Amino acid sequence: MKIITIAIDGFSSTGKSTIAKQLAKKLAYSYVDSGAMYRAVTLYAMNNNFISESYLKKELLIKDLSKINLEFRFNKFVGFGEIYLNDKNVEHEIRTLEVSKLVSKVAEISEIRKKLVEQQQLMGKNKGVIMDGRDIGTVVFPKAELKVFMIASSVTRAQRRFEELQEKGQTVSFEEVLKNVEQRDYIDTHRDDSPLRKADDAIEIDNSYLTREEQFNAVLEMVEDVTKSL
Numbered sequence: 001m002k003i004i005t006i007a008i009d010g011f012s013s014t015g016k017s018t019i020a021k022q023l024a025k026k027l028a029y030s031y032v033d034s035g036a037m038y039r040a041v042t043l044y045a046m047n048n049n050f051i052s053e054s055y056l057k058k059e060l061l062i063k064d065l066s067k068i069n070l071e072f073r074f075n076k077f078v079g080f081g082e083i084y085l086n087d088k089n090v091e092h093e094i095r096t097l098e099v100s101k102l103v104s105k106v107a108e109i110s111e112i113r114k115k116l117v118e119q120q121q122l123m124g125k126n127k128g129v130i131m132d133g134r135d136i137g138t139v140v141f142p143k144a145e146l147k148v149f150m151i152a153s154s155v156t157r158a159q160r161r162f163e164e165l166q167e168k169g170q171t172v173s174f175e176e177v178l179k180n181v182e183q184r185d186y187i188d189t190h191r192d193d194s195p196l197r198k199a200d201d202a203i204e205i206d207n208s209y210l211t212r213e214e215q216f217n218a219v220l221e222m223v224e225d226v227t228k229s230l
Contacts, residue, residue, distance in 0.1 A: 001027075002227045006130040007137035010150030011196065012100075012184045013157035015207055015215065016132035019150075021080050022216045023223065024130045032123050034133030034140070035103075036083040037070050037116050039094035042106045044068050044085060051102050062111045070119065097165060097172050100180055104187035107134070113193050134188055137199035146226045147202035148219060154181050156208045 006023065008016045017033055024031035041061075045051040050061045072081030073089075082091040093099075106112060113135075120140045124131060131140065137147035158178035165172050188196040198204060203222060207215050 001224075002230045003029075003128045004145035004223075004227060004230070005124055005127050005141050005143075006223065007141045007144040007147045007199075007202075008130065008132040008150065009134060009137050009147070009196070009199070009202065010132075011152070011157065011188070012181055013161040014150040014152050015160070015212070016150055018212060019148075019215055019219055020130045020132040022212075023219060025079055026220065027130075027223070028128075030123070030129045031080050032072065032120065032129060032131040033080075033083070034116070034120055034131055034136060036072075036091070036094060037119070038107045038112070039099050039103050040070055040083050040085045040090055041068060041112055041116070042099050042103045043090055043094050045106060046099070046102065051105065053101060056105055058109060061106070062109065065111065065115055070116075072123075092168075095168070097170060097177065097180065100161075100184070104184045104191075108187065108191040108193065110193045117194075134196040135194040137202050138197060139194045142199070145230065146222060147199050148222065149198040149202040149204045151204060151206050152208040154178065154185065157181050 006029070008020050010016050020031050020033070023029065042051065045061050048064065050057040069086050071084045073084055074081045082089055083094065084090065117140055120131060123129060124141060133140070137144055137149070155178065158174065158181045161181065162172065162174045162177045165177065205215065205218065
């Protein structure tokens with residue numbers, strides 16, 4: 001089977017990472033969670049008091065970009081690369097609702113997007129990579145052989161996220177999670193730099209009522225169709 005680049009974009013909590021991890025394992029491809037990179041930068045900003053719900057010290061964060069080192073290290077026990085921020089594993093720290101509330105503000109900053117996009121493109125220069133995010137098919141890999149754009153209703157996505165956070169022992173309300181999902185949707189689609197949008201050649205999947213198995217089989221079939229046509 002010919003090695004390709006797979007770009008998976010979509011709104012928050014549409015299961016992009018889930019399907020990307022499944023495909024990477026099946027195809028023996030590298031998996032890159034671009035959202036984890038933005039979350040790690042957000043965590044750095046939080047830890048250095050550059051951001052909160054009431055303020056953003058944008059210039060100070062930009063000035064500190066050279067001090068932020070991001071790296072994915074493969075964990076054989078979970079089957080994918082976990083994100084490290086300055087040599088510290090922050091895979092779990094970046095998945096909190098507190099980070100979720102602030103990450104879209106950080107992702108709006110052009111200087112940060114430029115830095116991370118350059119890193120992401122280097123990660124995928126040899127193909128055989130599956131990357132998920134908001135601008136993978138439009139900005140990072142505009143020539144990707146397969147582009148998937150995932151959608152689901154905001155209520156469905158909030159419920160998934162709510163259950164995920166509860167399983168991790170975090171105390172949150174469904175209303176709080178739904179508000180966060182809707183706020184992130186607005187910021188992601190209205191930012192000036194690389195807004196979330198479906199690439200013209202992307203295949204849309206509404207997984208509001210699909211099981212993980214149905215979703216996986218649908219995308220795997222797309223992969224097989226693309227590789228056969230090359």
